[in-house]
Amino acid sequence: MPFDLEMDAVGLTAALVDVPSVSGSEQAIADDVEAALRKLGHLEVERDGNVVLARTNLGRANRIVLAGHLDTVPIADNVPSMRDGDLLYGCGSCDMKSGVAVMLRLAATLPEPAHDLTFVFYDCEEIEAERNGLGRLARERPDVVQGDLAIVLEPSGAIVEAGCQGTLRAEISVSGVRAHTARAWLGVNAIHAAGEVLRRLEAYESRSVDIDGCLYREGLNAVGIRGGVAGNVLPDSCVVTVNFRFAPDRSVEAASEHVRSVFDGYDVKIVDAAGGALPGLGELAAAEFIRATGSTPVAKYGWTDVARFAELGIPAVNFGPGDPNLAHKRDEHVDVRQIIECERALLAYLST
Numbered sequence: 001m002p003f004d005l006e007m008d009a010v011g012l013t014a015a016l017v018d019v020p021s022v023s024g025s026e027q028a029i030a031d032d033v034e035a036a037l038r039k040l041g042h043l044e045v046e047r048d049g050n051v052v053l054a055r056t057n058l059g060r061a062n063r064i065v066l067a068g069h070l071d072t073v074p075i076a077d078n079v080p081s082m083r084d085g086d087l088l089y090g091c092g093s094c095d096m097k098s099g100v101a102v103m104l105r106l107a108a109t110l111p112e113p114a115h116d117l118t119f120v121f122y123d124c125e126e127i128e129a130e131r132n133g134l135g136r137l138a139r140e141r142p143d144v145v146q147g148d149l150a151i152v153l154e155p156s157g158a159i160v161e162a163g164c165q166g167t168l169r170a171e172i173s174v175s176g177v178r179a180h181t182a183r184a185w186l187g188v189n190a191i192h193a194a195g196e197v198l199r200r201l202e203a204y205e206s207r208s209v210d211i212d213g214c215l216y217r218e219g220l221n222a223v224g225i226r227g228g229v230a231g232n233v234l235p236d237s238c239v240v241t242v243n244f245r246f247a248p249d250r251s252v253e254a255a256s257e258h259v260r261s262v263f264d265g266y267d268v269k270i271v272d273a274a275g276g277a278l279p280g281l282g283e284l285a286a287a288e289f290i291r292a293t294g295s296t297p298v299a300k301y302g303w304t305d306v307a308r309f310a311e312l313g314i315p316a317v318n319f320g321p322g323d324p325n326l327a328h329k330r331d332e333h334v335d336v337r338q339i340i341e342c343e344r345a346l347l348a349y350l351s352t
Helices: 009-017 027-038 093-109 133-140 181-186 195-203 252-262 284-293 306-311 336-351
Strands: 044-048 051-055 063-069 082-084 087-089 116-122 149-152 166-175 208-211 214-217 219-227 237-246 267-274 316-318 333-335
Touching: 009 087, 009 093, 009 336, 027 044, 027 051, 027 093, 027 116, 051 133, 063 093, 063 133, 087 093, 087 336, 093 116, 093 333, 093 336, 116 133, 133 306, 149 284, 149 306, 166 252, 195 219, 195 237, 237 252, 252 267, 284 316, 284 336, 306 316, 333 336
Parallel strands: 063 116, 063 149, 149 316
Antiparallel strands: 044 051, 051 116, 082 087, 087 333, 166 237, 166 267, 208 214, 219 237
């Protein structure tokens, strides 16, 4: 059933958490969001797959885009929601149904905003990049996400987190020679040979870089390893999967080349990558938003969809309730005071 947009943002967060929406299964929550928004006469509402778009068209001098994803990581015995004092627990409470709740409240309570507004509620953010609903719109219908500033309500502790890191996943393949384990001297154990890959990772010194006063820290880490044939067979192949989180002054191409250089001599396959976004704090619209919120920007650790807006030439910031360090945890929760603070700050900014 549609969400009650007369509820406060805290209540809406709980209601959103109570509708399971693991990536790829967002239809029910998208249906409820769409139905609630269609009851608001001041918005033009459109459905595109499991993306829900809502816009004002008041002829304002500029347009602000607010974006939030509807999906969550897999549920870990943390639905339905649970309240304990100022903390609201549940899958997606932090990442990012509290931000979506703030968006819904703004959509309901700002019939005459000072800026024209576009609200984008999208699917499949937590999985592979090609399925991301906002990414699909950016590729196929970039006009519908155009604006003078984009605010992505990812958890940021109710302060501005600028730009974002890029992310890259690579597979490092190590070869060996298959043999019977009883005659191991006739072969080469590929899993043992992968030790050199792990030693290079252990010795790797990550770079830190200051961009516009925001310190971005890079990281190169093994996130998976696979190999083995049978209990009596020396394995002839092993693959180590690594993840590289890189500062936004590197392009995907430069990041890929860096990973290849670290593992020089090995077969390196880049299997997934998404570029980061520079802080862009010199852009007028971003600077005005920062002044309005009284926030001191910090670097965003992790990849967010601000990168998609940056690719379209749209200044973008992360600003939402919730501690990003709690995202995806079994005890994921959000401080309800941050939900209230984010709604208050955005309401004031969008009204003046």
